[in-house]
Amino acid sequence: MSEWHFDFAWPKPPLSLNYRMHRMQEAKIVKELRSEMHARARVLPDMARCEVTLTWFVKTRARRDDENPVPTLKALCDGIVDAEVVTDDTHEFMVKNMPVIVYRKGQPASMRLTIKELEANEREGK
Secondary structure (H helix, E strand, C coil), X not given: CCEEEEEECCCCXXXXXXXXXXHHHHHHHHHHHHXXXXXXXXXXXXXXXXXXXEEEEECCCCCCCCCCCHHHHHHHHHHHHHCXXXXXXXXXXXXXXXXEEEECCCCCCEEEEEEEEECCCCCCCC
């Protein structure tokens, strides 16, 4: 199976469960994320099913909640669907892993979306 990595220079998630913002500001960011992922995902082949993982590389050991980047992951997954790589972002077509936070000493903070092609009948955990 094939695997692709998309790197983003964001030092923190553009959207987070902890951010409080006006709904119009949030909608604008969602649109930007979806559009960017749609443009980048054009290099991907059509897939019956895929697995996505969002990794947030941080430069300090401060404690962070793993689920906070989930809104960013959701917008990126929607962009993959917009690019028609997979039919939908439901579990039938896309396995969305919980975001991962990785400490990298001396490295700039950034984010990476990893997309792995799965067999159409491949189940999570196999």
